[in-house]
Amino acid sequence: xxxxxxxxxxxxxxxxxxxxxxxxxxxxxxxxxxxxxxxxxxxxxxxxxxxxxxxxxxxxxxxxxxxxxxxxxxxxxxxxxxxxxxxx
Ligand SMILES: [Zn+2]
Numbered sequence: 001x002x003x004x005x006x007x008x009x010x011x012x013x014x015x016x017x018x019x020x021x022x023x024x025x026x027x028x029x030x031x032x033x034x035x036x037x038x039x040x041x042x043x044x045x046x047x048x049x050x051x052x053x054x055x056x057x058x059x060x061x062x063x064x065x066x067x068x069x070x071x072x073x074x075x076x077x078x079x080x081x082x083x084x085x086x087x088x
Contacts, residue, residue: 002025002027006027010030011027011028011029011030012027012028012029012030013025013026013027014026014027014028035047035068037069037070037071037074038069038070038074039070039071039074039078040071040073040074042071044062044068044071045071046060046061046062046067047060047061047062047068048060048061
């Protein structure tokens with residue numbers, strides 16, 4: 001029986017063969033889910049997968065305003081809407 005902290009499903013379990021031939025379970029952090037657009041929910045592109053798999057890693061992201069939060073289609077739509085609302 002593993003120790004109490006490892007009994008929950010918080011960590012993913014990986015079965016690994018040791019050099020001695022034993023099959024042991026390793027506990028690793030789960031991967032984060034792929035970032036999605038806050039408006040339409042489509043998965044965001046242009047984001048480094050290393051950034052998703054490990055926390056606090058500097059990697060490729062989108063440098064546009066709201067990049068990495070809202071997709072390009074929703075941003076274009078939102079900007080157009082904002083300009084129309086301000087001019088009217
Ligand atoms: Zn979107």
